[in-house]
Amino acid sequence: MNDLQWDVIGNRVRSARVAAGISARELARRIGVSPSHVSQVERGIGAFSVPALYAAAREIDISLHDLFDPPQEALPAPAPATLQDLDADGVVQRAGQHPTIQLSDGPRWSRLNVAAEADAEFLEVIYQPGTRVLPDYIRHEGREYGIVISGALDVEVDGVRTTLNAGDSIVFDSQRPHRFWNESEAEVRAIWFVRDSEPGDAAPHA
Numbered sequence: 001m002n003d004l005q006w007d008v009i010g011n012r013v014r015s016a017r018v019a020a021g022i023s024a025r026e027l028a029r030r031i032g033v034s035p036s037h038v039s040q041v042e043r044g045i046g047a048f049s050v051p052a053l054y055a056a057a058r059e060i061d062i063s064l065h066d067l068f069d070p071p072q073e074a075l076p077a078p079a080p081a082t083l084q085d086l087d088a089d090g091v092v093q094r095a096g097q098h099p100t101i102q103l104s105d106g107p108r109w110s111r112l113n114v115a116a117e118a119d120a121e122f123l124e125v126i127y128q129p130g131t132r133v134l135p136d137y138i139r140h141e142g143r144e145y146g147i148v149i150s151g152a153l154d155v156e157v158d159g160v161r162t163t164l165n166a167g168d169s170i171v172f173d174s175q176r177p178h179r180f181w182n183e184s185e186a187e188v189r190a191i192w193f194v195r196d197s198e199p200g201d202a203a204p205h206a
Helices: 006-020 024-031 035-042 050-059 064-068
Strands: 099-102 108-111 120-127 143-150 152-157 160-165 169-173 178-181 188-195
Touching: 006 035, 006 064, 024 035, 024 050, 050 064, 064 099, 143 160, 152 169, 152 188
Parallel strands: none
Antiparallel strands: 099 108, 108 120, 120 188, 143 169, 143 188, 152 160, 152 178
């Protein structure tokens, strides 16, 4: 996996915040965290939760696609694309090449599409055992499609809770308040697809 460190993401958050003309204190107020937490994220020694990441991206007008992309210097040199080379043609992405970030509240996101797409996210989502329930709900533009590959994922949509086991799937409008966690003693692995309502909207859930 191509792990993205929070110092890379933090630099992108800080650059977008400055470009938007918003102070760190004001951003913290808008997304409901402390100014010191924003500072820690921007310096790469802290990580946002899923709700805070969505809120920050919205306030500073940066897409999750841009936050997710690996640094350009970390990318392999492009090779001529041919019909015989689906990797070079941007059709296939190998297991060790998925850009991956770890959120502070448990989930680990790995982007499965080769490059950022303006209106969709295709993700593998991993929850470690004993992931706590989020205190806040997540809401954003789009429609989500998910399937659990292994483990038991706890789900709440519009205040109604259930558990998705291996093979169970879910589809819902992302504007409905929702949250996900893993109370079990086993890792949860799921595949998620989010179709944004409009190009450039925030994308994946968790």
